[in-house]
Amino acid sequence: MTSCFSRIPVIDLSLASSPTGRADLLSQLRHAVTAIGFLYISNHGVPEKVITDLVDILPVLFALPRKAKDEVELSNSPHFLGYSKVGAEMTAGAKDRREQFEFATELPDRWGEASGSGRPGYERLKGPNQWPSQPPHLRRIVERYIEELTNLGTRFLRLVAESLSLPAETFFPFLSEQHRLKLVRYPASASPTGSDTESTSTQGVGPHKDSSGWWTFLLQASPPKVKGLQALNKAGGWIDVPVIPGTFVVNIGQAFEVVTNGICKATTHRVVSGPLERFSVPFFQGVRGDLTKAEAVGTLRDKFASMGMLEPAESEEGRNIDSAFLRGKYDTWGEAQLRTKIRSHRDVGVRFYGDVYERYIHDD
Numbered sequence: 238m239t240s241c242f243s244r245i246p247v248i249d250l251s252l253a254s255s256p257t258g259r260a261d262l263l264s265q266l267r268h269a270v271t272a273i274g275f276l277y278i279s280n281h282g283v284p285e286k287v288i289t290d291l292v293d294i295l296p297v298l299f300a301l302p303r304k305a306k307d308e309v310e311l312s313n314s315p316h317f318l319g320y321s322k323v324g325a326e327m328t329a330g331a332k333d334r335r336e337q338f339e340f341a342t343e344l345p346d347r348w349g350e351a352s353g354s355g356r357p358g359y360e361r362l363k364g365p366n367q368w369p370s371q372p373p374h375l376r377r378i379v380e381r382y383i384e385e386l387t388n389l390g391t392r393f394l395r396l397v398a399e400s401l402s403l404p405a406e407t408f409f410p411f412l413s414e415q416h417r418l419k420l421v422r423y424p425a426s427a428s429p430t431g432s433d434t435e436s437t438s439t440q441g442v443g444p445h446k447d448s449s450g451w452w453t454f455l456l457q458a459s460p461p462k463v464k465g466l467q468a469l470n471k472a473g474g475w476i477d478v479p480v481i482p483g484t485f486v487v488n489i490g491q492a493f494e495v496v497t498n499g500i501c502k503a504t505t506h507r508v509v510s511g512p513l514e515r516f517s518v519p520f521f522q523g524v525r526g527d528l529t530k531a532e533a534v535g536t537l538r539d540k541f542a543s544m545g546m547l548e549p550a551e552s553e554e555g556r557n558i559d560s561a562f563l564r565g566k567y568d569t570w571g572e573a574q575l576r577t578k579i580r581s582h583r584d585v586g587v588r589f590y591g592d593v594y595e596r597y598i599h600d601d
């Protein structure tokens with residue numbers, strides 16, 4: 238259950254290799270994943286240069302002329318990869334004020350091959366990136382970062398499993414070969430002189446639970462004076478998640494909430510833009526498209542029940558998880574995912590997914 242937390246814990250992953258620190262780490266992690274759903278990790282093992290290369294290239298990338306950004310527009314891509322301009326996305330019924338480049342693990346488009354016919358439509362979410370030709374080295378830097386975060390994600394999942402008293406590799410069978418990442422820029426919101434931050438703040442991204450992955454590993458790529466990210470506690474309070482250099486913010490996505498029968502909650506969060514421009518890089522660990530609801534909910538239920546984790550008071554909450562995947566009419570994670578993508582990028586839906594477009598748009 239997401240508790241009434243007032244701060245987000247910082248968990249030092251280097252304790253994992255200390256014989257005395259490991260038990261401490263696992264107990265801190267267990268509390269963070271079952272009671273908060275949001276945490277920072279420090280000493281995470283991703284080389285500093287891999288991170289600084291990415292952070293340094295963001296202002297250069299976003300300073301590209303409009304024409305260069307439009308050449309890699311997301312609407313060209315059946316895989317929903319590429320550039321989206323400010324205002325292209327809506328969350329919680331309002332327009333988000335951010336621009337972004339979306340990339341993923343580089344994969345061939347197997348759906349489009351003759352031998353791929355008959356594959357489900359969601360397989361088409363996998364495919365090649367659209368790489369802008371400038372700045373130089375962008376592709377190398379992003380690919381290196383994806384590689385490191387993929388490995389971090391795997392190491393982290395082992396620890397989470399252990400913290401829940403499960404075998405270390407419990408969550409691996411749910412993973413996809415594709416992980417997605419966004420390079421995001423929130424423009425500074427206009428700030429009339431003398432007015433306070435609250436009245437000039439705008440929706441960078443509205444309140445949401447992450448729907449596109451398993452776990453999210455977020456790099457806040459701006460200095461600590463730049464605020465914006467907030468997580469919602471059980472009392473309805475928005476708790477600041479300030480920039481802490483050297484850390485990633487880690488939070489639970491909806492599929493993980495489903496697989497853990499609601500024991501680990503996907504915590505609602507948002508970004509409120511202020512007077513300073515802000516950059517961030519969320520990395521969404523991918524979930525296997527053919528994961529069914531029955532498998533997602535059933536695999537661990539007996540295990541959790543036998544460990545006494547699904548007590549009667551909690552089980553109802555666990556079974557009523559607020560997840561589009563469970564509530565929707567589609568049986569696989571891949572279909573639920575494709576539907577979400579088409580509904581937020583309708584031009585891509587019309588252009589590449591004509592066979593399901595009408596059904597996905599009108600099925601609420």
Ligand SMILES: O=C(O)CCC(=O)C(=O)O
Nearest residue numbers: 421442447466508517519
């Ligand atoms: O930019 C951030 O700090 C958070 C972004 C986010 O929550 C998202 O893209 O899902």
Ligand SMILES: [Fe+2]
Nearest residue numbers: 445446447506
């Ligand atoms: Fe998010």
